[in-house]
Amino acid sequence: MTISRRDFVKASGAAGFALAAPALLAAQSKEPIAVGTLCPLTGAGGSYGPDMQRAVVAVVERINRAGGIQGRPIQLFHEDDQTSAEAGVRAARKLIDVNKVVAIVSTWASAVTLAVRPLCVEARVFLIGVSGADAVTQGDHRGYVARTQPNTNTQGRMYARFAASKKEWKRIAYMALQTPYAQSFGEAFTGAVKAAGATITDSLIYEDKKPSYRSEVTRVLGTNPDLIMLGGYTPDSVVMVKDLYRAAYKGAILGPSFAINAKFIEGVGPDVAEGVWNMDRAPLFDSPAYKEFVAAVPGGDQSPYAPQAWDHMTLVALALAAGKGEVSGTVIKDQLRAVANPPGAVVYSFADGAKHLAEGKKINYEGASGACDFDQIGDILSAPFIVQQVRKGKNERVTVINP
Amino acid sequence: MFAYLTAVATLVGVRSLLTLGLNVQWGLTGLVNLGVIAFFGVGAYTSALLAVGGTSILLAWPAAVGVAAAAGAALAMVALRLREDYLAIVTLGFAEVLRLFLLNETWLTRGANGVTGIPRPLHTVFAGRYDIFYLGLVLLAVVLAYGALERLRRSPFGRVLRAIREDEIVAAVAGKPVFRFKVQAFALGAGIAGLAGALFAHYLAYVEPNMFLPQESLFVWLALILGGSGNNRGALVGSAVLLGLLEGTRFAKDVVPFLTGVRLAAAQQILVGVVLVVLMVRRPEGLIPEKTESN
Amino acid sequence: MPAITQYVFNGVVTGGILALPAVAFSLTWRLLRFPNFAVSTYLTVGAYAALALNVGLRASLELAWVGAVVVTAVTALAVDRIAFRPMRGRRPFSLAIASIGVAFVLENVVRFVWGNDFRSYDVPVTRAMLIAGLRVGREQLLIFAVAIALMALAQTFLVRTRLGIAMRATADNAGLAAVKGVPTERVVAAATLGGGALAGGAGVFLGLDASIDPLMGGSVIISVFAAAILGGIGSGPGAFVGALIVGIVEEVGTLVVPPTYKTAIGFVIILAVLLVRPTGLAGARS
Numbered sequence: 001m002t003i004s005r006r007d008f009v010k011a012s013g014a015a016g017f018a019l020a021a022p023a024l025l026a027a028q029s030k031e032p033i034a035v036g037t038l039c040p041l042t043g044a045g046g047s048y049g050p051d052m053q054r055a056v057v058a059v060v061e062r063i064n065r066a067g068g069i070q071g072r073p074i075q076l077f078h079e080d081d082q083t084s085a086e087a088g089v090r091a092a093r094k095l096i097d098v099n100k101v102v103a104i105v106s107t108w109a110s111a112v113t114l115a116v117r118p119l120c121v122e123a124r125v126f127l128i129g130v131s132g133a134d135a136v137t138q139g140d141h142r143g144y145v146a147r148t149q150p151n152t153n154t155q156g157r158m159y160a161r162f163a164a165s166k167k168e169w170k171r172i173a174y175m176a177l178q179t180p181y182a183q184s185f186g187e188a189f190t191g192a193v194k195a196a197g198a199t200i201t202d203s204l205i206y207e208d209k210k211p212s213y214r215s216e217v218t219r220v221l222g223t224n225p226d227l228i229m230l231g232g233y234t235p236d237s238v239v240m241v242k243d244l245y246r247a248a249y250k251g252a253i254l255g256p257s258f259a260i261n262a263k264f265i266e267g268v269g270p271d272v273a274e275g276v277w278n279m280d281r282a283p284l285f286d287s288p289a290y291k292e293f294v295a296a297v298p299g300g301d302q303s304p305y306a307p308q309a310w311d312h313m314t315l316v317a318l319a320l321a322a323g324k325g326e327v328s329g330t331v332i333k334d335q336l337r338a339v340a341n342p343p344g345a346v347v348y349s350f351a352d353g354a355k356h357l358a359e360g361k362k363i364n365y366e367g368a369s370g371a372c373d374f375d376q377i378g379d380i381l382s383a384p385f386i387v388q389q390v391r392k393g394k395n396e397r398v399t400v401i402n403p
Numbered sequence: 404m405f406a407y408l409t410a411v412a413t414l415v416g417v418r419s420l421l422t423l424g425l426n427v428q429w430g431l432t433g434l435v436n437l438g439v440i441a442f443f444g445v446g447a448y449t450s451a452l453l454a455v456g457g458t459s460i461l462l463a464w465p466a467a468v469g470v471a472a473a474a475g476a477a478l479a480m481v482a483l484r485l486r487e488d489y490l491a492i493v494t495l496g497f498a499e500v501l502r503l504f505l506l507n508e509t510w511l512t513r514g515a516n517g518v519t520g521i522p523r524p525l526h527t528v529f530a531g532r533y534d535i536f537y538l539g540l541v542l543l544a545v546v547l548a549y550g551a552l553e554r555l556r557r558s559p560f561g562r563v564l565r566a567i568r569e570d571e572i573v574a575a576v577a578g579k580p581v582f583r584f585k586v587q588a589f590a591l592g593a594g595i596a597g598l599a600g601a602l603f604a605h606y607l608a609y610v611e612p613n614m615f616l617p618q619e620s621l622f623v624w625l626a627l628i629l630g631g632s633g634n635n636r637g638a639l640v641g642s643a644v645l646l647g648l649l650e651g652t653r654f655a656k657d658v659v660p661f662l663t664g665v666r667l668a669a670a671q672q673i674l675v676g677v678v679l680v681v682l683m684v685r686r687p688e689g690l691i692p693e694k695t696e697s698n
Numbered sequence: 699m700p701a702i703t704q705y706v707f708n709g710v711v712t713g714g715i716l717a718l719p720a721v722a723f724s725l726t727w728r729l730l731r732f733p734n735f736a737v738s739t740y741l742t743v744g745a746y747a748a749l750a751l752n753v754g755l756r757a758s759l760e761l762a763w764v765g766a767v768v769v770t771a772v773t774a775l776a777v778d779r780i781a782f783r784p785m786r787g788r789r790p791f792s793l794a795i796a797s798i799g800v801a802f803v804l805e806n807v808v809r810f811v812w813g814n815d816f817r818s819y820d821v822p823v824t825r826a827m828l829i830a831g832l833r834v835g836r837e838q839l840l841i842f843a844v845a846i847a848l849m850a851l852a853q854t855f856l857v858r859t860r861l862g863i864a865m866r867a868t869a870d871n872a873g874l875a876a877v878k879g880v881p882t883e884r885v886v887a888a889a890t891l892g893g894g895a896l897a898g899g900a901g902v903f904l905g906l907d908a909s910i911d912p913l914m915g916g917s918v919i920i921s922v923f924a925a926a927i928l929g930g931i932g933s934g935p936g937a938f939v940g941a942l943i944v945g946i947v948e949e950v951g952t953l954v955v956p957p958t959y960k961t962a963i964g965f966v967i968i969l970a971v972l973l974v975r976p977t978g979l980a981g982a983r984s
Contacts, residue, residue, distance in 0.1 A: 242908075683793075
């Protein structure tokens with residue numbers, strides 16, 4: 001009898017985990033539950049995917065060590081979407097039809113999520129990711145889509161709230177990377193800033209992967225802004241801020257924390273990074289979930305999306321555990337808010353949550369990336385934003401902006 | 404598994420059609436179009452925008468073909484006065500400009516957001532087995548195009564094109580309006596690429612600018628060269644083999660444990676590059692060599 | 699609105715960086731008779747070689763630059779031996795396609811080793827100086843000075859040395875040169891090494907001016923081509939001037955056209971030049 005690929009993987013999995021805990025041997029006797037990751041390992045989002053995938057792998061190790069879902073281990077299938085919608089569709093088809101996953105987690109690019117969404121909805125596979133474009137949760141997805149990143153409208157208004165709070169920033173310019181949400185974020189941001197009484201001196205969208213932004217910088221600096229709101233990712237932000245520094249710009253810079261992070265500071269150097277403001281939806285730094293995440297995923301705290309990926313997998317697992325035996329994307333859809341939203345006993349990990357669920361109690365998962373409470377269309381409910389500033393080469397927490 | 408294979412087969416079909424279009428330009432007429440993906444994109448967006456705006460598919464698809472062909476004719480009239488290697492760069496640049504246009508002219512193209520909710524023809528009629536229906540549709544298009552292009556190849560028009568490919572000067576001396584024929588061939592290839600684009604857009608029900616990156620043209624070329632540089636059968640075989648290779652290595656990684664993530668993806672792409680170089684060095688005529696036809 | 703002179707100056711610096719790969723590309727096109735699309739990835743290879751030396755082995759940037767130049771030159775030679783030499787004399791199209799394959803491989807080898815993350819050299823960023831109302835960066839001056847020096851060096855080599863003259867002879871007519879006893883393969887090797895060296899050095903400049911990632915070469919490819927075509931294929935000084943013009947037009951063009959269309963400007967230049975004066979500024983024989 002030939003050994004199928006599935007048997008082979010199961011066997012090697014059993015060999016690996018057998019050293020970990022006896023509970024797992026019991027788990028191995030049951031059929032594994034297939035979950036797929038679809039992260040950008042190459043392409044434009046290539047610097048974010050690997051950490052997201054690692055976080056998911058780390059969570060699954062813990063879940064399986066804790067006995068899995070009613071004794072059944074989770075088996076992960078990884079695919080690279082190449083930050084391309086078409087490649088993402090082919091990968092998703094393989095995950096859905098060949099690997100028979102019940103959920104696809106940690107998509108990143110809005111284009112990929114949008115392209116893959118109809119497939120998941122049709123196949124009743126749950127889709128959860130970090131894509132920011134408004135269209136991701138709009139339209140008819142029958143509840144099979146959720147995301148842990150606040151939508152762009154919310155983000156724009158929160159950033160504007162902070163920008164308008166400083167009286168010395170009267171002239172504000174907006175420079176953003178060409179992304180599906182640059183436009184909507186920009187509109188929300190500039191609209192809210194103007195309503196608060198400040199002036200928008202320039203609004204500019206720049207191209208990705210340019211070696212230098214000298215002309216863009218020259219144009220914007222010609223309008224004499226006090227503050228430049230920079231909406232991009234780390235790679236382009238590094239180039240842009242270096243060019244701003246070289247052009248002797250002495251005003252303030254505000255950007256998203258997922259761009260202005262330790263890699264950014266390392267990239268531009270502490271002198272150039274000094275004083276750059278940044279903000280983002282606050283992860284719950286003090287929560288046990290975040291601490292467990294940091295311990296389990298080395299370097300994961302440098303990635304803006306790894307904490308979310310961690311939560312994606314935990315939420316999917318908890319929702320399945322709440323399903324009382326039945327395992328499918330529909331169960332996840334039905335149980336997501338039950339395990340993620342209040343009311344309920346606050347839990348910070350799968351192990352904790354599974355224990356409570358086994359006792360018939362209702363839970364409210366608070367994750368590494370935030371409170372993880374979802375509204376009806378799959379967006380997370382508004383959350384506080386943390387404002388940081390780079391001081392002496394490190395990001396320091398300055399204040400919190402509440403919704 | 405079946406649905407997965409249907410999906411792959413559909414995409415192979417679409418790609419084959421695109422490669423057939425390129426073959427008209429390169430295989431038949433000897434025109435180097437490194438920007439072939441741009442016409443694919445023009446067709447996709449034309450049909451998508453029209454259909455989303457309420458136009459019937461029966462009008463949207465022919466429009467996609469027409470607009471792509473017109474764009475091809477326009478580019479050809481401007482660029483075809485140039486030498487072979489210049490044409491290559493011009494067409495590459497055109498693809499880049501088109502991508503920027505799709506990305507930036509949001510009033511028309513919806514920019515980076517892309518066009519969502521593209522209607523699928525006869526979706527309600529075939530609800531359950533829609534993927535098979537669409538595969539059938541794509542295969543029908545491929546078969547019709549292949550048949551038509553084979554007829555074309557053997558026709559007087561086709562013979563002139565081949566003469567132009569072999570030696571332009573001789574053809575001109577023989578009294579053929581070389582430039583006019585080249586423009587027509589280029590436009591025809593562009594139109595077929597546009598049809599492939601329309602089929603693509605309505606299959607995915609979503610299009611966005613990054614689907615039409617200039618480097619995608621490379622894969623179309625690779626398929627054509629791999630299958631058999633310059634003949635229609637080669638275009639079909641090459642597309643199938645190439646996509647099969649790309650999809651096949653996807654499964655290999657489930658069994659290759661030491662390569663993960665970026666490394667694996669990079670290794671896959673290195674393989675593609677190496678195959679391309681080896682092909683050009685060792686077997687430039689591809690899997691199905693072109694039969695030289697005596698007149 | 700800042701004075702247009704600032705834009706012109708910015709363009710001159712960008713052009714200076716583009717000039718090196720443009721010259722390499724232009725000369726090798728003439729000599730080997732095909733556009734070598736791998737030149738853009740030689741930039742990438744050079745930038746990463748310097749990164750390995752500067753950040754990995756803690757070498758000074760100057761030393762790393764020299765190392766990068768050597769490594770890229772050798773890489774270019776290896777590429778020529780493996781991919782292009784077996785195809786000498788074949789039609790340009792096959793070679794061009796092969797060079798695309800090479801570019802793909804090199805880019806992904808770099809990605810395999812270093813991943814997708816952008817990198818930077820271990821050097822401080824400095825504020826620009828204000829000279830006569832213009833913002834002038836320290837690195838910019840250095841880069842431009844070195845670029846000019848290299849151009850002068852290359853031109854001297856081509857005009858004054860035996861190998862350089864042989865190179866030009868072979869470029870003009872390979873068959874005749876072979877008959878007259880000019881060793882073609884040696885000439886090709888020298889040109890390949892020289893072109894690789896120039897591109898590698900430029901890659902370090904690019905990494906210094908912006909940042910380093912696997913796709914960095916691809917981002918300037920159209921501009922490099924535009925510069926070479928504008929200057930006239932085969933003319934070193936032509937490519938240099940062409941690069942300056944392309945750089946300036948791209949920068950000044952952002953006054954008229956949104957910055958996101960900068961790449962399109964290079965393409966328009968190419969088209970315009972080819973239609974009006976296909977042999978470019980230097981008017982070299984096609």
